[in-house]
Structures are given as structure tokens and as C-alpha cells.
């Protein structure tokens with residue numbers, strides 16, 4: 248965390264506490280100041296050293312806030328903030344993670360009931376105490392109770408899009424060390440889960456100490472959690488990063504073991520047991536000639552085994568027997584008569600049988616994408632012109648680029664969306680921009696799916712466009728049945744080509760709609776509408792499970808970034824790996840097709 252981030256975080260905490268104690272206006276001023284301090288190009292400690300006037304030069308930072316910033320940089324503290332914390336000793340971040348609970352609510356519930364953290368909030372709601380507080384009703388209490396589990400989980404897990412760049416940085420750093428023979432990520436991040444508990448790294452090397460030392464010196468490491476001989480853990484950007492070091496000839500077995508998931512590993516180990524083999528993090532061993540001596544410690548946790556004396560829920564972690572594989576991960580799978588299983592599939596959802604029967608899908612790859620079907624420009628809420636966005640698509644080697652600015656309608660605030668007249672104007676602008684860039688530009692729109700599944704743009708306008716993405720932006724709290732009806736009606740709309748971010752979820756932010764994904768998938772397949780995997784790492788929507796249902800129903804998938812800026816086109820990789828988690832093949836993906844292929848789908 249840079250000092251600018253640190254100061255901004257303090258100012259935001261200040262704002263929350265002020266708001267919780269009922270102060271008006273000031274919280275907004277503190278939040279604006281925090282934002283500008285965070286984005287300020289110069290290090291805040293340098294400005295603070297020059298004095299309050301230099302700090303107050305930052306946009307939106309007034310004299311009073313500048314004085315507090317200087318105080319903080321000089322003393323490591325803001326006296327007034329410390330006072331507020333004592334007045335209101337609450338876990339603000341934990342409590343406000345609950346949808347519908349803001350700083351004001353936190354203040355009221357602390358005053359009335361002494362609630363300081365999530366556990367106490369839950370207990371108060373369960374006891375029916377919240378509805379007794381003035382300004383709160385039974386409905387609010389019920390909502391709070393419903394939203395606590397989601398909040399709890401979101402506090403514990405990091406979004407893939409936040410963790411992956413940290414992991415990539417660690418990979419590059421470790422790959423540069425002389426003693427490192429190979430390095431890989433493993434765990435949930437290698438499986439590209441939407442959220443991750445911690446980042447796992449695996450290094451193959453004959454050395455141990457120099458690597459542990461290099462790892463704890465990794466510039467991104469904010470703190471060392473532990474440093475042993477074969478492993479170490481640090482904290483980077485708020486996330487735990489675990490490193491394990493193994494001998495090069497055991498790298499494949501360790502990679503297989505530490506990639507997980509646990510359920511996948513149990514299934515694979517059962518297959519080994521069936522073949523009189525033993526699989527653990529050191530290798531695959533032939534144990535036919537080894538005296539069976541039950542280790543007797545771990546209790547069987549899984550019923551997956553056939554009961555023939557093997558306990559596959561936890562491996563027998565010894566190097567006993569003749570080693571038949573372990574140097575490469577592929578070798579481990581092959582020795583079990585399986586095709587190597589792509590990490591994204593390792594969730595014990597049929598991939599072990601598929602690999603054994605040679606019918607794993609040939610998954611879509613990042614290089615397969617030939618264009619983005621959902622992007623924005625400064626005609627709606629994007630920050631860049633049509634030509635700038637299209638040029639960025641051309642730079643990425645795409646064969647086409649589709650502009651889909653927001654239409655007006657529910658969920659569009661502040662006049663962001665285009666009305667029918669503006670769409671017509673934009674058509675001319677697209678034609679003009681197309682002359683400036685090396686890539687064909689298609690004119691699309693992102694229409695809004697209202698609560699009943701209708702669209703807020705008229706048919707005539709939609710018919711004239713090359714492509715229509717339709718997405719839900721409002722009424723995201725409706726129940727599952729209503730959501731199913733809504734999305735089915737949207738995909739059946741004759742002009743809709745792509746169902747955009749179908750659930751509207753924000754990872755760690757809001758759960759979004761909970762439709763019957765099979766029903767939506769079947770309707771999409773029948774009406775020839777593609778289901779989007781929105782690659783924005785805050786969304787990853789549809790998720791792997793939804794994609795799987797879509798692929799199984801025979802529906803088409805579109806992997807789109809929803810980019811509002813050129814660099815956001817690079818988020819495509821998150822979408823591709825999410826589609827892979829849903830077993831999507833190249834042929835399933837609409838924008839892996841040529842421009843002709845795309846056009847024939849659209850017509």
C-alpha cells in the first residue's frame with residue numbers, strides 16, 4: 248500500500264465515523280478528498296514534508312483536511328480520528344459489508360443495542376431486537392439477516408481480478424531468481440475461481456533458504472506471516488500468499504496436489520487406489536509390493552471410496568513404493584490412464600470420468616477471441632471515443648469491434664443512456680470512425696431488461712442495429728421465479744442477440760438475480776441468443792455453472808469485457824477462464840468466430 252492509499256483509507260474511515268455519529272456534509276468532503284489523494288501522482292509524504300499548503304494544492308483537499316494529513320504523516324495518527332474510534336468502537340468495514348447497512352445504520356445500532364461486529368449484528372437480528380430500534384422495521388431486520396452470510400464470505404475472499412495481478416507479479420519475480428527451476432501458481436487461483444482465499448505458489452528447486460529469503464524480500468510483500476525451510480507465507484495487498492518449495496522431480500505431483508480442488512483430488516486418488524497406486528504430493532507410487540500397514544490416523548471423511556481399505560479423503564503422505572510418476576503433472580494423469588485435466592475443470596463435476604474416457608472438452612483459449620461484442624464509449628459512460636476504443640481493439644489483433652453504449656432505461660442514472668435519436672446520430676459517428684481505424688466497427692447497443700423482461704428501446708431502433716446486448720441493471724433483488732421469467736422473456740425477444748451480465752451480480756458486492764439457469768439456457772438455445780460471460784472481474788457473470796448449463800443446452804456463449812476504457816479490453820482473459828470453468832469449447836463462443844460467422848449468427 249502506498250502512503251497515498253494509506254492516507255486515503257484513513258480519510259475514508261474518518262468519513263464513515265463522522266457519518267455514523269450523524270454529522271452531515273463533512274463525510275462527503277472527506278471521501279472526495281480521499282479519492283483525490285489516492286489518485287494523486289506525487290507521494291503524499293513529500294507534499295506533507297513541504298507543509299499544509301502543499302497538501303491543500305490537491306484538488307478537493309481543504310485546509311482542515313490538509314492539516315489532518317500532515318498530522319498523520321508526521322505522527323502516524325490523527326487525534327480526532329482516534330477520538331471517534333473510541334466513541335464508536337465498531338468493525339465498520341465488516342458491518343457495512345452487509346447490503347443495506349451503511350455507516351448511519353452502524354451508528355444507530357451501536358447507540359441503541361451496542362452492536363460492534365457481524366456476530367453481534369446477527370445475534371441482535373435473530374433476537375428481533377433491531378426492529379425495536381426507531382427507524383428500523385421487521386423488513387429491514389429480515390434483510391439484514393438474509394445478507395449477513397454473503398457479507399461474511401465477501402470479507403474472507405479476494406476477487407480473482409484483484410489477486411491475479413499480485414500472483415502474476417510474484418510469478419515473474421520468482422522466475423527471475425537463479426535457484427528457481429520452475430514456478431507455477433496453484434490452488435483456486437490456478438483454477439480461476441471467481442474469488443480466492445489465498446494465493447498458492449509452487450517452486451521447483453534444489454535450494455530452500457535462498458528462495459524463502461528472496462520471497463520474503465519480494466517488493467510487494469507487506470509483511471511476513473511465516474518463513475520455514477520448505478515454505479513461507481507473506482501478505483501482499485491484503486491477501487495471503489503461500490509459497491512451497493519442492494524438489495524438481497516431485498514438482499508435477501506437488502502441482503497436482505496443491506492445485507486441488509480437494510474434491511477433485513479425492514476422486515483422482517480413488518482412481519489411483521483402484522489401480523494399486525498411491526498418489527500424494529510427492530508422486531504416484533506403485534504399492535503392490537508394499538506391506539499394507541494401515542496408518543490409522545486420519546478418519547475417512549468421504550464416502551467416495553469403495554471401502555477396500557483405502558482412505559482417499561486424505562493422502563498417505565509417505566514416499567513408499569516404486570515411483571511411477573511425479574516430475575510432470577501431465578505424467579501423473581497419464582499414469583492413471585487419464586488425459587491431463589485443465590485446472591479450471593478440477594471441481595469433481597464429471598471431469599475425472601471424462602478424462603478417463605478421453606472425452607474432455609477442447610476448451611476455448613485466450614487467443615481464440617476475434618472481437619469484443621460489448622464495449623462502451625464516451626457516447627454513454629465510457630471515457631474514450633469510438634475511434635480510440637476501436638483502435639485499441641485493432642491493436643489487440645481483433646477482426647472486428649462492436650460498440651454497445653447504454654440505452655436509456657431503468658438503472659441508467661444521470662442521463663447516461665442513448666435515446667432513439669441519439670442512436671441514429673451515433674450510427675453516423677461510427678461510420679466516420681470506421682474510416683480512421685483498421686478494424687470493422689459494428690454498431691450495437693446495450694439495452695436494459697426491465698423487471699418484467701421487456702426492453703426500454705423501441706423495436707424499430709433495435710432492428711436497425713448490428714447487434715443488441717440486453718442486460719438487467721435494476722430490480723436485481725427480485726425472487727428466483729420472477730428472475731427466470733424475466734430473463735427467458737429477454738432472450739426470446741426477436742432483436743436480442745446477447746444476454747448481457749445475466750444476473751447482475753457484483754462479486755463481494757451484491758448477489759444479483761438467482762434464476763433457474765437451465766431454463767434460461769434452454770430458452771437461449773431455442774431462440775438463438777448468446778449468453779454473455781461478462782469478463783469484468785467485478786462481475787464474471789454468467790459464472791462457470793451458468794456457462795455449463797448453457798453449453799449443455801446447446802446455447803452460444805459470448806465472452807465480452809464491457810470495457811469502458813482501452814486497457815479494460817485486457818480483462819478478456821478472466822472471461823475466457825470463466826467460460827472454461829463452464830466447459831465451453833471454442834465452437835461454443837460467438838466471438839471466437841470470424842466476422843462472417845458472427846454476421847450469420849446475427850442474421
Ligand code: DGT
Pocket residue numbers: 433434435436440442443444445446447504505506507508509512560561562
Ligand atoms: P482457497 O484458497 O480457499 O480459494 O482454495 P484453494 O483450493 O486454493 O485451497 P488452499 O489454499 O487451502 O489449498 C490449495 C490446494 O491444496 C487445495 O485446493 C487442495 C490442496 N490441499 C491443501 N491442503 C490440503 C489438505 O489438508 N488435504 C487435502 N486433501 N488437500 C489439501
Ligand code: CA
Pocket residue numbers: 433434435436443444445446447
Ligand atoms: Ca488458495
Ligand code: CA
Pocket residue numbers: 434445446447489
Ligand atoms: Ca493456501
Ligand code: ZN
Pocket residue numbers: 621623693809
Ligand atoms: Zn455494458
